[in-house]
Amino acid sequence: MTLFRYTAFVTLLVGAGCSGSKPASEKQFFVAFSQCNNAEPYRAAQNALMTKVFGDTGGVKLVIADGQQDNSKQVAQVETFIRQKPDLLIVAPNERAALTAIMGQAMEAKIHVICLERDILQPSYTTYIHSDNVAIGRMAGQFIVDALTKKYGKPKGNVVQMRGLLGVEGEISRNSGARELFDKNPEIKIVAEPVADWIQAKAKDRMTEVLRAQPSIDVVYGHNDPMAIGAYLAAKELGRDKDMIFVGVDGLGGPAGGIKKVMDGVLAATFVYPLCVDKAVEIALNMLRDPAFKPDKEYSLPSTMVTASNAAQMYRQFTVPGQQ
Amino acid sequence: MILLNLREFRSILGLVGILILAIAFSPAAADGSRIFLQPGNLTDILRQISVIGIIALAMTYVILTAGIDLSVGSILALSTSVTAMILTRASSSSYSQHIIVAILAALAISTAAGALNGAVIALLDIQPFVVTLASMIGIRGLAKWLTGNANIDIGFGRDVAAAFAAIVRQKIVVIGSYLALAVMFWIVLSRTVFGRHVRAIGDNELAGRYTGLPIRSIKIWVYSLSGLLSGFAGVLYAAENHQGNPNAGVAYELDAIAAVVIGGTRLAGGKGSIPGTIVGALTIGVLTNMLRLNNVDSNVEMMIKAVIIVLAVAVQRQRIAE
């Protein structure tokens, strides 16, 4: 290929890629959203909802960058966003320590920052919108205590905790909240705590190992739905799925989400982990339209328990049309 | 002295081409200037390529000997972990002593890992691909084991760890170290006996043996340097990201190899240069920045990068074949 043809091809290629995004017109606001990892279903749902709500409102150009679970990449993406001087920056940080400094830089550049769902080491943001994971942990713990009491007449049994990325606040809190309940009932034992990084396939592998080591398991508490489902699949393969119940967290709508799994009888319960997007968009629009608006430093959103009794209704409520 | 051979010239042309495109496609700032050309953005690019760029310097040497090092990302992870672990441990020594000990320890363990790679490759005569693939897995396991598979956060308070991060993460420190290391590695490769030996054994190892070159010691040195620079990159990473992270650096070896290859170094060994590698790193950095400024979807960005990497190498190869 001659140098000329190569140059022409590259220019066309790059031009095609770059022309896909049109610059914000005069009346549009430019909102930049740095998402930590599009590959997680929870985050894909966040992206879908945010795109839909901003789209319905109109007047906003939304750009979403995917950090692909790499700290350096996300930091670089936020860095480049800062150069573009967006009207608003929303960040869902991959890991707490890594993103703190760059979000501080954004604040210094006089850009409003919404910290979404996960926190950072310092309050270098305009507002932090999240759900109370400790409360969720407590609710899950309580549900498990009640379920075991129903099974044995008193609160005792063997619990397996399937854990996500250990450096994330959600993981730490869902663990500590549940443990408050377990500590009050010493006959409830945690027999294994494998780490599956929020991923269903890894959870299935870890659960298979646990099943071989543990003859008697009553409850599997997956700190997110995909992991709980992965554990279920492992148990089903070995024919032990009827011996135990599976509890998850996230409660996404749609055919692949946790609510449907409760309806199908795979999960005994799940806890809706709000996407936080509705609130984020509400606060964002307030900030964009009214420069004098001062949001709270922190917004905590409540969760709802989903069991067989209310699953169908929750499903209708939480399923966005066209959602995966 | 600055002998630009045919390959390097082509890779510089590639970089210039991408630069022109980046400027042309650059969105405008509020005051009408091109965002791409803002000094802040340009130094951003330099900072963003520094970690991979440093690893790529030593990777150039490794590839010149017709070898490869797949374990650099894992060594980086180990280095960040060791750095953060030592910094967050209580100690009565002064801040500067504490920081120096942490950095030296990280560099030492990284160099040792590299030397182990080199020793197995040179003394047991096993293919570098296989050896460094194994150590890629093993060293990451070591990092995870040392940290209990958890991150070690470096806070923003007044402790020694925060002081370390504040100093080392500055743009000037990061970019300055990259440039300093680049100059050193350039001079060693082009003007020293060692540098010439490196190229020779990659060009024709059998002939090198017949010439009486110390092939085994050269290989051990080259992989040790790779470990050392991966460790250095890890120290910078720890400061930039405020954490020791045993899961850091995944797939960094591929980015480093891409920079080396775009810069004109042959994977089969014997031909290549440091300036070429720097041009390769810059090309990727500018390209990525241009696509991000234009808000190109991340996945489309990856596809475009893949095509450009292959094209960049194809153009250079065509010309040489003539």
Place this chain on the structure above:
Amino acid sequence: MDLLHAENINKHYGGVSALRGAHFTLRAGEVHALMGENGAGKSTLAKIIAGSVQADTGTILVDGKPAAISSPLDAQRFGIGIIYQELDLFPHLSVGENIVIGNLRFREGRFVRFQKVESFCRPFLEQVGLDCPTSQTSGTLSIGQMQLLAIARALSMNARVILMDEPTSSLFDDSVERLFRLIADLKRRGVSIVYVSHKMNEIFRICDRVTVLRDGETIGTRVIAETGAGELIRMMVGRELKTSAARPEIQPSGEIILCVVNLSTNKLHDVSFELHRGEVLGIAGLVGSGRSELGAALFGVDPRVGGAIHLKRKLVAPRSPREAIELGVGLLPEDRKLQGLMMQMSVIENSTLAVLNRLQSLGFIRSSRETAEVKPLFDDLALKCSSYGASAGSLSGGNQQKVLLAKCLLANPDVLFLDDPTRGIDVGAKEDIYRIIAKLAAGGKAVIFVSSELPELLRCCDRILVLKEGRVTATYDSAAATQEKIMAAAS
């Protein structure tokens, strides 16, 4: 009608013209030599006819009809085969596999049946005199045997035209005889041979016509019976070339510098000889007789199993080339591409590679010292290259050999082992090498000269050692030796 006619062939690489309007005609059933100095374009022309290189412009006619040859497979279909000087075999595959792969004459089903391979290949292997199992890995054959395998392969493709590029460069007299009988046999069957070679005596022996190329142009075609070596040389170099006289009668100084007693390795058995300062000792023998292995043993490449080596009256046992170089032994390896040169590095980088230690200070190479070191040597060797920074791969064979020789000499060895130093290089360069060898000997060095060309050995050496199957069978003073005697001792 002519069997093959190539007309107005032009080919250039980058800015260099390899062929300019060259033409060539081949009749059926003739052996036609293609001669010229290195760089004259004969290999390029042969490759164009064989389809592995595409000409820029020009036409090729086969049996009078235009033939589009754009790949070796096309050439195979037209019945054209080629045997390269730098053999193109697959060293990790077996003998049988090398012959049948890509061979249009071998009908392959879904599965390869080894019996079928064996029965297909055996007749051709016998024709060339290669006695080895078809399952043997071809990389384990010696260079001479590999060449026979390449010829067998071409024969198995039932070629009507076989181009041979320096085919006897690694064959010894009896294999050469067998090849000539083969060529005569093919000629009787109507197959034509294009014989690219430097060897005047062979060309005058077996060829019918000869075409001479110079600087990419066809100078002329002659009938062998009507011309002489002098005219051909004049056509090749454009001037008369005076060959220097045979080796003057210089008595070796008598001081024994190398004494080998009952040396045994994997391939050598009880080899003993003495070498004096100022002496040129020739080593003759068939392919596989242990000539290169002797060099490997002296140079620390092959481990010693028995016997002793005394260098300058001290017992030595070099275990690596580095030790050998330090002891004062130098080796010019047989295969300059594989064992000798770094093709991508420059001329000067290649030649100083073994002695960088004395050209450096604090680890940095002093380029002025480097240039000063090599310049007198390159001038003495009459090295021709565009600059010292030119890559070794861009040089002609003869100049590459000179670079390698310079590399050996810079290390200042007392004993120099030259393994087939004139293989595949042109007339002018050969003369240079002979001159240098004589000069080295006159300067007090001891030279061991391995060669497959007996006239060369008789001309340059004081004594000739004959090896057969790893043993010394005879030693002759060159004045008393004849080709027949040496041949007898070698077989």
